[in-house]
Amino acid sequence: MKLWSQYSAPTLKKSPADAEIASHKLLVRAGLVRKLSGGLYTYMPMGLRVMQKITQICREEIENGGAIELWMPHVHPAENWQKGPRWGAAREIMFRADHAGAGKKGSPDPEFVLGPTHEEVITPLVKAEISSYRDLPKNFFQIATKFRNEIRPRYGLMRAREFVMMDAYSFDVDDESSIVAYHKMKAAYEAFFKRVGVLAIAVEADTGVMGGSFSHEFMVPAEVGDDDVIYCEESGYAANREKATSGLVPAGFEIEAPAAEVEKFATPGVTTIKGLARDPYNVPADQQFKTLVMMGDDRPFLVILRGSDDLEEAKLGTLGLGIVRPATPEEIEPIMGAKPGSLGAVKGTIKQADKLAGVFADEAIKLVGNGTTGANETEFHLRNVNVTRDLAITGWGDFRTVKAGEPCPSCGAPLKSRRGIEVGHIFKLGTKYSECFDATYMDDQKGSHPMVMGCYGIGISRTMQAVIEQSHDKDGIVWPWAVAPFQVLICLLDPKLEEALSVAKTIGSAAERAGGDVLIDDREERPGVKFKDADLVGIPLRVTIGGRGLKEGIVEVKWRHEAEVSKLPLADAPEMIAQMVSGKSAVIA
16 A cells, blocks of 8 residues: 555656657656657656566466566677578667667677567577477566667657567477467467457468568557558458458459550650559559569569559568568669669560569459550550560569458458557467577487477567557546556545545555555645546546545545446445455456
């Protein structure tokens, strides 16, 4: 039981100028965090209590999933990362720990880095400690601070340079047992988010820099999220936008036969899809071929989309072409023979076709059949271009961004889209890291095999803010019971009245014995200020004790998520409030 006057819970009337979303504003206004610098925050006492509760729930559920807790260094030898499979992709988002010029273009590689994650640390550790199938499976986890060199930190704890994360790593003898570990952790995540009191949806996701064969993100639906979730209410299909597919192109779809011979026509001043769709050309965007020049590990390749579609760059990871980026105009013209705006992939028109790593077409261009594309001659286009007859396609794939309204790939019902906050991610890594670090085990026949790995992350600090983003109203935070900094707030309207403080401590003691955390607001403030702060901070159960109520023999009780105020007989109040607390505590345990 704590007294507000002796605690530190500094609330603010106004939101900070740099706060763009509700949860960021409330984090600061409710006194949970204070900003040190861009992406760096101090957790104030109230915020730390929430973090500790989330951390403990996470620890319990991850241990229930079969993982064993350890602690690894935050500072890593760069050599470990250089030996691993993702140094080239990860080095730009890592803080370097050893010299002033680190991180600048052309600077030498560092000796040490600050860890954004720990695959490059745990894998050599397990290699050194485990050598026999008898010691597998194993799953190790930690809950620790991580670091990411965000160029533009924003949204409070959502995109911070320093954050708290649970990261776990499983090691198994084969794919079958690795999938068992994956699903155990998926179930542990579901139990964790349920106990925390936040709705988190598991969606199919891109494996990204982490690699591996498949993954799921856990997304908290929110009006302002950092990602799009594509989902179907009929089939239950759900995927991150970067991974989402649709049934836009029916199975077995026949491409339209050639309509006529290819014809070149002048398009002076036309350099965009929209320009070609206007008079006098009037070629609809979905009847145009969009040709993009990309670089994969500095080797050019082409991607062909419908003019009405957008490239989902993460999907290009399936091509295995390393670090991918758009080509610059200076790189494009020597390869294609024209400036951007007049590009195409018709056979025989690409100036240096032999320099390309491939020409990859999105499946949806089959719906065009015969369309219009650039001639690889500045300010000229080609019409009557047939997909099979004319385009120099070397591979097919799904490279486009799926849109709401397209048919679900499972049932055909219209897909929907909403924003979401990523709070967790699980990956089946396979042997990508174990092969790099020679993390092998000996089977019962003395045969050597790489361990099959999985990795799992939950953003603890992100989860705190995601709860606020999902659980707030116009007056402030509405904390779920399990993670509230305090669960019972006792407001003294007459703090100098000794009887009031005595009653408050009696009720508070009863609430604590029932499993609740209690804060007594004994500040010398007007009732209106106390009630506003109570709503802002969002403690679930408010008990109000005033001189008039004591004379009438009652105390008032109000749940944060309800408008109604109840009156309890003073003599029965401790027991009745204890029952309320006990009932809530039993539900979330």
